[in-house]
Amino acid sequence: MACDQGMALSPWNILAGRKLHSDTEEECRRQTGEHGHTNISPNWERNETEKAMSRVLENVAEEVGAKHITSVTIVYLMHKTIYVFPIVGGRRVEQLLANIEALNISLTVDMHVNENNSLQHFDPGFPHTMIVSGTWL
DSSP, X not given: OHHHHTOOBXXXXXTTTTTOOOHXXXXXXXXXXXXXXXXXXXXXXXXXXHHHHHHHHHHHHHHHTOSOHHHHHHHHHHTSSSSBOOOOXXXXXXXXXXXXXXXXXXXXIIIIIHHHHTSXXXXXXXXXXXXXXXXXX
């Protein structure tokens, strides 16, 4: 609908609560005890889908010469439609620098964007899942 009507999108949590990171970073968090975000959920470790997505993002980052897979994630989202203004944040300076790195990255639709699209089935979320499934609150 937003694309059809020429509306802008401003998505948040585009980095999946910082769960899109490398295996090395996760192991470093495990050893240092940092564990990442635990405000919403005590489970800070990535699930298998997040690990698979992170691996693809790592490969794309390597191909385009990016230092951080989070910057590739931001650029990927911005390639999805014309008017996308993601809400990004960070707790540390290096996270801010990774977000800024996204401004200098260019992805190809055929090679990079479509590879990410094939990773996970689209979940339309609430209220669609409630209405289609027939369950009401």
